[in-house]
Amino acid sequence: MIHVSEHSVTVVRLDDTSSAAREEIVLGVQGLLLARGVIVPNDCRDALWQPSEWKPGPAARTAVVEPVDWFDSFLDTANNGVDIRGERDVYHPVENDEAPRCAKCAAAAPASYTDSADWLEAWMTAGHEPGFTCDQCGWSGPVGDWSGQFGVLIGAPAVTFLNWPPCSPALITDIRGLLGGRTGIVVSHW
Numbered sequence: 456m457i458h459v460s461e462h463s464v465t466v467v468r469l470d471d472t473s474s475a476a477r478e479e480i481v482l483g484v485q486g487l488l489l490a491r492g493v494i495v496p497n498d499c500r501d502a503l504w505q506p507s508e509w510k511p512g513p514a515a516r517t518a519v520v521e522p523v524d525w526f527d528s529f530l531d532t533a534n535n536g537v538d539i540r541g542e543r544d545v546y547h548p549v550e551n552d553e554a555p556r557c558a559k560c561a562a563a564a565p566a567s568y569t570d571s572a573d574w575l576e577a578w579m580t581a582g583h584e585p586g587f588t589c590d591q592c593g594w595s596g597p598v599g600d601w602s603g604q605f606g607v608l609i610g611a612p613a614v615t616f617l618n619w620p621p622c623s624p625a626l627i628t629d630i631r632g633l634l635g636g637r638t639g640i641v642v643s644h645w
């Protein structure tokens with residue numbers, strides 16, 4: 456059996472907002488990506504092959520950092536969709552899983568982060584983003600303010616690019632701006 460490895464990049468809003476506001480944000484992100492031709496509606500959705508509502512558009516090339524030699528095969532590959540979700544969800548790095556680092560001194564996350572999943576459980580059920588204090592310098596911050604792109608995050612709305620080449624920083628900045636509030640990135644691999 457051949458294992459085809461897949462990856463995704465998710466940009467997620469961490470701060471809570473009303474469902475009306477989330478709906479408006481989703482429309483705003485869709486509008487921007489459609490206007491730039493980065494995405495188009497996926498007219499042949501398939502639960503296993505192409506489950507996303509959106510697929511790469513005619514200008515998808517402008518959304519990536521630099522042309523990659525596998526871009527054409529990427530356009531034909533399985534599961535190259537874009538998901539734009541308005542409901543709160545969990546974004547897990549899967550095989551990339553790596554604890555974030557202190558935003559001030561870059562020390563590793565404390566044992567309370569790495570040795571227990573209670574904070575994640577509480578974040579999922581109670582909805583409050585947990586905070587952690589650095590063992591080394593004493594800095595404290597909500598988990599989304601710690602540095603890294605390989606830790607689990609929860610929030611909404613979120614935009615996920617499935618199996619895309621790396622997106623340009625300018626596009627990511629625009630998406631973060633439209634999501635509003637504090638945002639985070641989860642780079643997943645499975």
Ligand SMILES: [Zn+2]
Nearest residue numbers: 557560589592
């Ligand atoms: Zn620190």
